[in-house]
Amino acid sequence: xxxxxxxxxxxxxxxxxxxxxxxxxxxxxxxxxxxxxxxxxxxxxxxxxxxxxxxxxxxxxxxxxxxxxxxxxxxxxxxxxxxxxxxxxxxxxxxxxxxxxxxxxxxxxxxxxxxxxx
Amino acid sequence: xxxxxxxxxxxxxxxxxxxxxxxxxxxxxxxxxxxxxxxxxxxxxxxxxxxxxxxxxxxxxxxxxxxxxxxxxxxxxxxxxxxxxxxxxxxxxxxxxxxxxxxxxxxxxxxxxxxxxxxxxxxxxxxxxxxxxxxxxxxxxxxxxxxxxxxxxxxxxxxxxxxx
Amino acid sequence: xxxxxxxxxxxxxxxxxxxxxxxxxxxxxxxxxxxxxxxxxxxxxxxxxxxxxxxxxxxxxxxxxxxxxxxxxxxxxxxxxxxxxxxxxxxxxxxxxxxxxxxxxxxxxxxxxxxxxxxxxxxxxxxxxxxxxxxxxxxxxxxxxxxxxxxxxxxxxxxxxxxxxxxxxxxxxxxxxxxxxxxxxxxxxxxxxxxxxxxxxxxxxxxxxxxxxxxxxxxxxxxxxxxxxxxxxxxxxxxxxxxxxxxxxxxxxxxxxxxxxxxxxxxxxxxxxxxxxxxxxxxxxxxxxxxxxxxxxxxxxxxxxxxxxxxxxxxxxxxxxxxxxxxxxxxxxxxxxxxxxxxxxxxxxxxxxxxxxxxxxxxxxxxxxxxxxxxxxxxxxxxxxxxxxxxxxxxx
Numbered sequence: 001x002x003x004x005x006x007x008x009x010x011x012x013x014x015x016x017x018x019x020x021x022x023x024x025x026x027x028x029x030x031x032x033x034x035x036x037x038x039x040x041x042x043x044x045x046x047x048x049x050x051x052x053x054x055x056x057x058x059x060x061x062x063x064x065x066x067x068x069x070x071x072x073x074x075x076x077x078x079x080x081x082x083x084x085x086x087x088x089x090x091x092x093x094x095x096x097x098x099x100x101x102x103x104x105x106x107x108x109x110x111x112x113x114x115x116x117x118x
Numbered sequence: 119x120x121x122x123x124x125x126x127x128x129x130x131x132x133x134x135x136x137x138x139x140x141x142x143x144x145x146x147x148x149x150x151x152x153x154x155x156x157x158x159x160x161x162x163x164x165x166x167x168x169x170x171x172x173x174x175x176x177x178x179x180x181x182x183x184x185x186x187x188x189x190x191x192x193x194x195x196x197x198x199x200x201x202x203x204x205x206x207x208x209x210x211x212x213x214x215x216x217x218x219x220x221x222x223x224x225x226x227x228x229x230x231x232x233x234x235x236x237x238x239x240x241x242x243x244x245x246x247x248x249x250x251x252x253x254x255x256x257x258x259x260x261x262x263x264x265x266x267x268x269x270x271x272x273x274x275x276x277x278x279x280x281x282x
Numbered sequence: 283x284x285x286x287x288x289x290x291x292x293x294x295x296x297x298x299x300x301x302x303x304x305x306x307x308x309x310x311x312x313x314x315x316x317x318x319x320x321x322x323x324x325x326x327x328x329x330x331x332x333x334x335x336x337x338x339x340x341x342x343x344x345x346x347x348x349x350x351x352x353x354x355x356x357x358x359x360x361x362x363x364x365x366x367x368x369x370x371x372x373x374x375x376x377x378x379x380x381x382x383x384x385x386x387x388x389x390x391x392x393x394x395x396x397x398x399x400x401x402x403x404x405x406x407x408x409x410x411x412x413x414x415x416x417x418x419x420x421x422x423x424x425x426x427x428x429x430x431x432x433x434x435x436x437x438x439x440x441x442x443x444x445x446x447x448x449x450x451x452x453x454x455x456x457x458x459x460x461x462x463x464x465x466x467x468x469x470x471x472x473x474x475x476x477x478x479x480x481x482x483x484x485x486x487x488x489x490x491x492x493x494x495x496x497x498x499x500x501x502x503x504x505x506x507x508x509x510x511x512x513x514x515x516x517x518x519x520x521x522x523x524x525x526x527x528x529x530x531x532x533x534x535x536x537x538x539x540x541x542x543x544x545x546x547x548x549x550x551x552x553x554x555x556x557x558x559x560x561x562x563x564x565x566x567x568x569x570x571x572x573x574x575x576x577x578x579x580x581x582x583x584x585x586x587x588x589x590x591x592x593x594x595x596x597x598x599x600x601x602x603x604x605x606x607x608x609x610x611x612x613x614x615x616x617x618x619x620x621x622x623x624x625x626x627x628x629x630x631x632x633x634x635x636x637x638x639x640x641x642x643x644x645x646x647x648x649x650x651x652x653x654x655x656x657x658x659x660x661x662x663x664x665x666x667x668x669x670x671x672x673x674x675x676x677x678x
Contacts, residue, residue: 002121005164006309007409008398011317015394018321019387019539026367026535033370040375058277060450063606064189065273067453068182069266070614074460075174076251076262077621078416081468083248084628091252092629094260096622101263103618105270106610114274115610117603120306146434150381153427173416181423181456185449188430192446244412244473 062114066106073102125165132158145191153184167239170247291316320397320408328546329359334584335545335591342595369534376437377531385435386532386539388428392421393543396550401476403563403575414475415463418554419456422509425543426452429528432540436531444527447602451508451515454609459505461617465498465624466491466558469641479562484634490561494638497645498620499559501613503589506551508605511544512590514597515605552586553579560586611659616652620645 080087080095109115135154142148156179163172240246251259291312298308333348333356340347348355373382398408399417411417426449433445467473469491470481482489492499508515529540556562560582563575600608623644627637 002165002167003309004409004411005169007313007316008395008411010310010313011320011398011408012391012395014314014317014321015391016387018394019390022367022539023371023383023387023535026369026371029368030534031368031370034372036375058193060446061186061189061193062273062277063450063454064182064186066270066610067457068178068186069270070457071182071460072178072266073263074457074464075178075416076259077464078467078473079170079244079248080251081248081464082242082471082473083245083252084468084625085471086245087249087252089629091249091256092625094252094256095625098260098263099618099622101260101267103615105267106614106618108271109274110611112274112278114277115607117606144378146378147381150431169411169413170416173413173420176420177416177423180427181420182453184427185430185453188434189446241412245471 059117066109066114069102069105073099121165125162128158128161132162146188149184149188149191152187153180156180156184168243170244316408321394324394324397324546327549328542329363331549331587332359332362332545335587338588338591339595342592363538366535366538371534371536372531374437374531378435378437381431381435382531383536385428385432386536386543388431389425389543390539392425392428393546393550395421395424399475400550400553401479401557401562402579404479404568404572405476406563406572406576407476410474410476413473414478415467415473415558418550419460419463422452422456425547428543432532433528436528438531441528441530444530448511448528451511451602451605454606455505455508455515455613458501458609458613458617459509461614461621462498462502462505463554463558465495465617465620468621468624468628469494475557475562479557479564482561483564486566487561487564490564491559492561494641495559495620495624495645496642497616497649499555500649501617501620502555502559504613505609506555507590507593508609510548510551510590512548513594514599516594516599548590549583549587552583552590555586556582612652612656616648620648623648 076098077095084092132155135151135158138151139148139155142151156175159179160172160175163169163175294315295308295312298311299305303311336358337347337355348358351357351361373379396418399411399414401407401410429452430445430449433441433443433448436442466478466481470478472478472481482491507513529537532540556579561578562582563579565574565578568575568578624641627640627644630637630640632640
């Protein structure tokens with residue numbers, strides 16, 4: 001099995017080096033004439049006010065958490081789908097229970113307006 | 119032999135990344151170091167021929183948990199982008215506690231005889247994991263879904279409180 | 283003409299052993315060659331497809347598109363590349379230098395990695411690992427992380443907003459996409475990309491998943507538009523709101539890397555759609571002449587790519603609240619119901635044709651009911667009713 005991952009490992013190294021080599025070549029070719037105006041933050045020509053690292057709304061956090069939960073659910077279902085032909089009818093109901101419990105969570109989130117992007 | 123060298127390199131990188139997570143002054147950098155650690159762990163899973171665990175590690179930890187952590191960092195403006203000290207008043211106590219845990223682990227590793235008997239990984243390992251979910255480990259499998267449901271409800275309650 | 287492309291690889295491996303290398307060294311050289319070939323395919327496809335999409339978008343918008351450099355403007359992408367190499371590269375003053383430079387690299391890296399599991403023809407695949415589908419999801423997460431890094435490191439409010447918005451979008455749409463990818467896996471009983479194509483080889487093309495589960499295919503298509511950051515889901519680069527989003531501070535080649543990643547992401551999504559739903563390399567006479575598989579695969583992928591480009595050239599973009607609601611309130615319930623129905627139908631123990639017909643029926647039913655409920659919901663919701671205009675009829 002490991003030899004299947006040899007190519008992935010080598011590809012990972014090459015894929016990581018490829019953009020770096022490109023930037024390296026560009027670094028040799030391109031002009032380097034920085035000045036304060038060029039290096040200033042781009043905000044359509046208006047002076048930047050305050051810190052760029054602003055506070056974000058809880059909505060992002062909530063979406064991320066709902067995502068984590070469903071991501072884990074789908075990861076659990078992938079091996080089940082592969083084993084599907086080998087399991088019995090009862091096992092299918094167990095998986096359905098698994099999905100339905102989490103679907104209940106989705107309905108709860110819906111009812112509590114957690115899915116609204118305000 | 120080549121695998122051992124590879125393991126050593128990645129182990130050092132992973133540990134370095136883990137140390138970076140702890141000592142980074144910037145919280146976002148700490149999160150990035152944490153992602154590096156997750157990636158290293160995924161690599162170890164590949165070496166252990168647990169390919170499904172490796173990809174799940176990347177999908178769940180790098181794709182979901184790390185993003186969640188970064189979003190949580192962004193919620194708290196006061197620390198984002200600002201240099202904060204890596205040490206606080208708990209540093210001494212935590213250092214002692216970690217040293218004790220490491221000592222205990224080393225002691226455990228020396229007295230426990232691991233039954234290392236590498237079996238070839240079956241071709242249908244993933245199907246066996248799937249079968250395990252619905253037969254041997256069906257209770258944990260269902261409890262996981264309840265745990266996730268509780269986490270979801272808790273998060274919604276918390277976020278609603280924040281919102282009001 | 284019975285050439286199995288795999289034979290070339292084996293012959294090469296044998297040749298390396300014959301000139302006195304050990305098996306391990308020969309494998310290493312095999313991998314290096316394989317990886318380089320994948321990288322070359324990546325670069326060539328990128329150049330051709332950028333030209334192709336620009337030409338296509340030009341035609342859709344009643345323009346000529348690139349037509350000056352080379353025949354039909356074919357050399358245009360190469361000229362653009364050369365220009366980008368010589369562009370000054372500006373790192374803004376307040377940026378976090380290392381993260382800022384790492385982000386475009388990681389974006390390209392994650393897309394190149396996806397090429398390892400794309401089956402170009404029967405067994406002509408970088409490596410046919412057992413977890414192909416989840417592997418693709420894994421590198422999609424790495425790609426979204428690179429966007430988050432770019433948004434944060436730029437020290438720019440627009441970049442940060444764009445980066446966070448796009449990650450929220452990618453995350454949300456990954457759920458229905460993963461479920462849509464789960465359905466072919468459920469039917470085929472394997473996650474190997476080549477195995478998924480092999481499973482669709484029955485009944486002369488009728489075994490393609492698009493005929494069996496059209497609703498899953500449409501959901502995949504929709505989520506692929508969002509995952510590929512394409513119109514109508516290209517909110518991250520809404521010029522009028524956040525002036526190009528996470529890549530606002532990038533210039534020169536680093537900007538090009540983001541563009542390349544964005545572009546090839548669409549190609550990878552088309553290739554995955556081909557593999558999962560359009561029968562991959564399956565086609566007439568492919569069992570006699572395996573090399574034909576490459577033609578079928580590329581042909582189908584380009585058809586998918588044209589659909590993506592066509593939609594991009596046609597539709598306006600959605601608002602972020604509409605987009606998120608559509609994902610969580612329409613697509614996710616749809617895929618959950620589809621998964622449950624498909625699982626039950628598959629366990630009924632009916633003959634193949636009956637199973638397929640039932641799955642098709644359930645797909646159509648779910649799709650129609652979802653559309654009907656969506657219409658009902660839109661009638662009630664406030665942002666649709668604002669647009670409804672009821673003229674006042676003067677009473678006589």
